[in-house]
Amino acid sequence: MSYTRLALYKILVVFLLIGCGGPPEKNPLLQEASSEYQKAENDSLIVTKAPVALKEAEEALEQSREFWKEGADKELIEHHAYISKQKVFIARETAELNAAQDEVKRAEAERQRVLIKARKAEARAAEHRAEEALSRAQKAQKRAEQLANRVSELEAQRTERGLVLTLGDVLFDFDKATLKPGGERAANNLAQFLKEYPERNVMIEGFTDIVGSADYNKKLSRRRANAVKRELIGQGISATRIQIRGYGEKYPVASNETEAGRQQNRRVEVIISDKNGTIDERSLAN
Template sequence: MAVLFAACSTTPTTTSLLDQTRADFMAAQSTPSVAANAPLEFKAASDALDRANAAAAKKDSLDEIDKLAYLAKQKIATAQEVAKQKQAENEMANAGRQRDEIRLEARTAEANQAKSQANLAKADADAARAQADAAANSARDEAAKNAALQQQLADLQAKQTDRGLVITLNDVLFNVDRAELSAEGMRTVQKMADVLLQEPQSAVLIEGFTDSTGSADHNLQLSQRRAEAVRNALIGLGVKSDKIATRGYGEAFPVASNADAGSRQLNRRVEIVLSQNGAPIANRH
């Protein structure tokens, strides 16, 4: 009995309020947000509970123990309330940040879309400018080409007729009474080829003529051979053969009388007729 009495006398005194306070403290302690969001308040609650536990250990009066336990319970409640408020504030802050992030993402998406549209508009403008520049360059090139062609035709003394453009090769471009082109004749034919290569749609008719000296049969054959010589020279310079026709007229269709040497020289000629826009070349009448 003495031993039992001694054991009971060393057991710390407690009260139901202190037990509730200890339970409240354990619940608060097991909630991470309390220590995280209300560290000072939770420390104050812990210190107050330690004082109540110390009073119980010293077997102070029940009133004193309950008084200290009540104070500790209030501080635990305060810590929990502060933690709740801080948690709510944090959640509101997080919601605000999320809202700001969403708004920023939306503005960024709008900015990116606007930038993309601006880039597309710039690309369209650049393409249009490039197309305009290309058209302008093409027009300048075409104008330069036409100017060069007109100059070449002027150098060849081309004349516009109802049958088309006519370029005349004089007798001096051939060897005497022969169908071979002289060196000067080849240079003239080269100029002619340059023109024809720039006018791929033009049909070409090469017509040969002689004066009235000699037999009609000889003159007809000579005029044909000279027309063929010019045709062969043009083909050798790159002009397509299927666009060139020849015809020898001999002493027919003179452009001057055959009464003197000067007139007869004018009649000894080769005329090259260029059709316009691929139109057929009309026959001589």
């Protein structure tokens, strides 16, 4: 290649890089989706019990990554990243459900084996034990199905702290801590969930944008969290199962530089405990 052609080639590469704006910025939602998928891919239960759902999560993630590499619209990237996260959740629930179904099959096979081998009197006792195991497995399967359905109905997201239900700013009047009808419906659905799962507790956390003083915002966020608590208590949920926190301007989920971002930050998050009633406190790193 001549010197002149080499120089022209270098100039062309520079212009291409300038036109592309350099490598795309990292996308938090895409990174989160990648992390969730990696956890699922390393989970042997999911790999063996829900390979189809896991493959769908991988495809959605790869699509999001391709859009990111191409510098596509952020909403398009995050749409496929969100789909990947939901597919991972479905894969996890499917794996647990299939495992429960396998347990039912094993229990039934054990019952048949014992009936054939044991003497008549012993077989009756063994059959009773096997039926109890079968009943427990069926209940566990049904419980897993019900939980998956109820979580879907609540539109809750699974996080490291547990299931999180987000009540947006539109469910409150501006600068007020009174739930609007839509917020009341969401609280009523949550109350029904807590009645169905009495072993679960909730942590209600309020947040605001940066408009106004920090002290006022912290008080407003706590009042909004308390409004949700009062609604749950009014629906028959014991106050001992409910904790509240008011964080004000802390822990934004979007930029406060735009109205859309500020609206996302004005929210109430309800964290639902694990089956032991435990909820991890929000870490300073979050």
